[in-house]
Amino acid sequence: MTSHFPILGYDVGGTKIAASLMMSNGKVLATERFDNKDTDPAEMLARLADSGARMIAGAGFKNSDIRGIGVSTPGPADIPNGIMTRPPNNPKWRNVRINETLSNALGIEAIMENDANAGMLAEWFFGAGRGCRDVIYLTMSTGIGGGIIAAGHLIDGTGYYGGEIGHTVIDLNGPECGCGMHGCYEAFCGGRAVALRLQKELAGRPDHAIVKAAGGNVTDIDFMALETAVRQGDAYACRVWDEIMVRNAQGIGILINALNPEKIILGTIAWAAGDLFMEPLRKYLPRFCWQVSLDGCEITTSALRRDIGAYAGPAIVLNHLYEKGLYDPFVQS
Ligand SMILES: [Zn+2]
Missing domain, CATH: 3.30.420.40 (ATPase, nucleotide binding domain)
Structure with missing residues (x-):
């Protein structure tokens, strides 16, 4: 072994x-x-x-x-x-x-x-989630994918649709999501949804800070252009960022109260933005989950970052062997 x-x-x-x-x-x-x-x-x-x-x-x-x-x-x-x-x-x-x-x-x-479950397994076996029995990974990229390890096992669910945290409806009156529902967590905070929102709201505003950060074309606005404008102190960008962070706290707060994880690992947008992301998240989380659960949960960013894809496939194999009793991540280094 x-x-x-x-x-x-x-x-x-x-x-x-x-x-x-x-x-x-x-x-x-x-x-x-x-x-x-x-x-x-x-x-x-x-x-x-x-x-x-x-x-x-x-x-x-x-x-x-x-x-x-x-x-x-x-x-x-x-x-x-x-x-x-x-x-x-x-x-x-x-x-x-x-x-x-x-x-x-x-x-x-x-x-x-x-891919979201595979990302969770990659962080669990090789990254920030090593040794945890209750840990959640959120991809935080163009969409918000989720992988959940609860009581030491990946939650696939009965039809392999478990962990679809990004499609938890957090506002009945929210924007339409790519999945067809309205007000999903991803529809507020996914990179693609945020870009589409900004492109719509800034149509005809070529001199806006966010459009300039995107290179001058409204249709090229992405999450990074928003982040750049926030760092420049643009008032509209800061307001949108703050709204997004309240929604992130709402989505993550639900997970903390539902599963009482010891760790939540956040992917791309979170590690790319750093404190700009983590500080407001920590500020707003107490509105959406119990302090006692929050106190026991470390909120961190991906250790594998842009290499996570290389570890994802091998981690799937390790989890398969683990579930068959042929490998133990809690014993092996
Ligand atoms: Zn959805």
């Missing part, structure tokens, strides 16, 4: 795919990246399998040494059957049987998880 072993992972995004071979202790042996724009799925899967075989041989292993292939995928997907059903940004990928194809090509079992 104490020796380390090699695992293979793929982080399949809408536009990029990362492949990684690493040891179970987090030592990275090899990584490769692929552009996934306008690619044919059969051709891409063949390239991914070749990449896996190349990395395994390059590290001096045989395929039979590899304890599993972890596949991190954006939703929607048929997780238990390892099928990517309809990934965003790539219309050619419809009902692609990823697990079966990679598994047959390499002779290694493949396991799939959605």
Whole structure:
């Protein structure tokens, strides 16, 4: 149980795919990246399998040494059957049987998880969540994905839709969300939703600080342009930022009272903005959860940051082995 072993992972995004071979202790042996724009799925899967075989041989292993292939995928997907059903940004990928194809090509079992759960597992095994039994990860990127470890296990739910924290409705009168509901947490705080809101509200205002921060075009406004204008002290940007932080506290406060986690790990937007994000979040949280639960919860940012994708696939394999009783993250380093 104490020796380390090699695992293979793929982080399949809408536009990029990362492949990684690493040891179970987090030592990275090899990584490769692929552009996934306008690619044919059969051709891409063949390239991914070749990449896996190349990395395994390059590290001096045989395929039979590899304890599993972890596949991190954006939703929607048929997780238990390892099928990517309809990934965003790539219309050619419809009902692609990823697990079966990679598994047959390499002779290694493949396991799939959605990308937010895979991010949680990556932080749990290799990052800021190591050793925790009750910990939550929020992606805080274009959308707000969530992964929950409760009582030492990942919460997949009965249909593998567990952890969809970003689609908790926090205001019945809120903006429409990409999922079709109104007032989801993500519709207030997701990077894409915030950008669309600003683009609408600043139409016809080319000299506004946020538009200038985006390079002059209203349609190029993104979350980073907002952050830049906030740091410049623009009054409108600061007001919007404050509204977003109240909503973040609301979404995260619900989690703290519902699950009483020892740690909450926040992804991209939070670590990129730093104290500008964390200070107002901490200020507003007592409005939305009990102080006693808040006192026991460390709120922190991702340790793996932009490398999280490389750890996501291998972490899926470790969790699979853990749930089968073949690996113990609480004993091994
Ligand atoms: Zn939604």
